[in-house]
Amino acid sequence: MDWVRGEVVGHGSFGKVNLAIPIKQNTQFLPSMVVKSCGVSHSATLIDEKKILDELNGCPEIVQCYGDSYSFENGEKLYNVLLEYASGGSLAEKIKNSKNHKLLEFEVSGYTKGILKGLQYVHEIGYVHCDIKLQNILLSEDGKVKIADFGLAKRVGTKKDDNLRCELRGTPLYMSPEMVTRGDQGTLADIWALGCVVAEMVTGVPVYKFSDVTELLMAIGVKNQLPEIPETLSEEGKDFLRKCFVKDPRNRWTAEMLLKHPFVADHDDTVTFTEIPSTSPKCPFDFPDWVSDECGQLSVTCSITCLPLPENQEKLNWSSGSGGNLPTDRLRELVSEFRPEFEWSCDGWVTVR
Template identity: 55%
Template sequence: MDWIRGENVGHGSFATVHLAVPRSKSGGVFPLMAVKSCGFSQSSSLMKEKLILDELKDCPEVIRCFGESFSYENGEKLYNVLLEYAPGGNLADKLKNYSDRRIPESEVRRYTKALLRGIHYIHKLGYVHCDIKLQNILLGSEGGVKIADFGLAKKAEGGVSACELRGTPLYMSPEMVYSGEQGPPADIWAVGCVVAEMATGSPAWRCSDVAGLLFRIGIGEEVPEIPGNLSAEGKDFVRRCFAKNPSNRWTAEMLLNHPFIADDQDFDDDVDVVSLTTKEDQSASISPRCPLDFPDWASSTCSITFLPLPVYSPESGSSLSRDLWSISPSVHLRDLVNNQILLDWSVSDDWLTVR
């Protein structure tokens, strides 16, 4: 498809997004398109994203890919991926449009159901998105959900990756933080964060720094506070997403049948959902939030894309030959905070909306 680069609509650390205008419309009607471009030398991640989108092309809740091309512009070779353009922006933008910065529950239900349909399809094809968040949930011309930005997505290979941690800290699951486990349950935890943020207008976690946030996510039994303004079934839905143990977390398929988003249910805030609550859930308590206001970095879209695991030396009293996963989460996170583990923020795909 022959196209012309149009208006800039966003950029990240290594790529840019522009509108793509067809050079000629003689061949028929063309959909609205955006082109995501980066230098050829940095194109491996974008090429991988294009291949994943090709596999997910039959899912209406995933942003469509129309092809790829190479171009030479200002003396540089660029790799370009043509994508479906979502004129409704993303859910983070949508949230800002409400005076109280809260999306009505009826809309939260609708967006959540569409999001879960997309995630269920992604998981069914063997992938994990790894970066579900408001900024990556786009809205089409008719308000339909379109999951975007598969730059961090990966094949679900037993759920464990021994040398990298992907995602945005605010949406990371406990198992991602303390062991690098990145299976489908990690996306479900992020769905819970998304629902909580839509309902309250604030991130699910409140903390003053990244190190403190990672400690709270990865150590102990604390989970984000369940939004008090949600209906009873909404609270239960979020609780299912925030199961600390990933094996107890509901799958996307299970959540699609939850009363919170089921088509044939009409509940009010006083409905008793004991039938949905296990003994384990009934005995669990919700830890209080950190009282500190959430700083500016909380709303950023930066993503950790690489986190080397600690190497333990004989001098530290640890054995190099032992299984890395036998290292306790508290030791692992302590090393993280003490800067023995370096976070590489430079390769993250931090999209800044400039509409």
């Protein structure tokens, strides 16, 4: 499909996102599309994301992939992935634009059911999303859920090299205890993150209130501090969150089990939507300890001293050396000084065919 690059509408985990406008407007059906692009020398993760989306093709609760291509722009070879355009924005934007910056329980139940349907499919195919959060749950024009941004997703059971065992993959506020303490990230880690998303939809604020990432990780991984369950939720809603916020993942409910929970099972999938943003979801990069250029690339400092609000949360996907086996030893390694460097430029986009 021939297309031209439109305006910038956001950034994904590892690439810049523009509207993609088909050149031939007189063909049968032309889907609304965006294109995620990055330099070929940095395209390994985006290529993997495209392969994962191909395997997940067909699930209505997951952003669809329409193909990929290469292009030369301003002397640089780019890798491009064409994706479904979720014009309703993200859940983060939905909450920001809602009255009192929170959602009604009826809406929360509907969105939660859609997310669970998508997660069940992801897990059945054998993947873990690894970064479920408000910014990565998009809404279609009619308000239906679309799980997006599989840049950090991985196969269930895959392990990193032992020399890189201190990996953090995801966004700190949504990390499960087993991820923080042991680096274990199975499908049940997505369920913990889902619980954080549900609680945040209800209250409009993060489930943890820490100004320091080190304190946050210690609370999750060492102090066994569970997220607070909103008092305004119904008993069914509270029980649903209790099934998500179980420290031992072996006792945490799966997506399939949660879909049968009364909090979502009786929902008719019809949600009333108001004030749906007209812009595409974005991932701001303005956390003081994360330096970002206009292409959305990150320069990560692990000695982080300030935790951003949800809309400014960034992803951690970095590793450091080996150390002790205790959770406290692992956490010391995770907050040690380490700065990966990313260097590439994406100035002056041009028309692509």
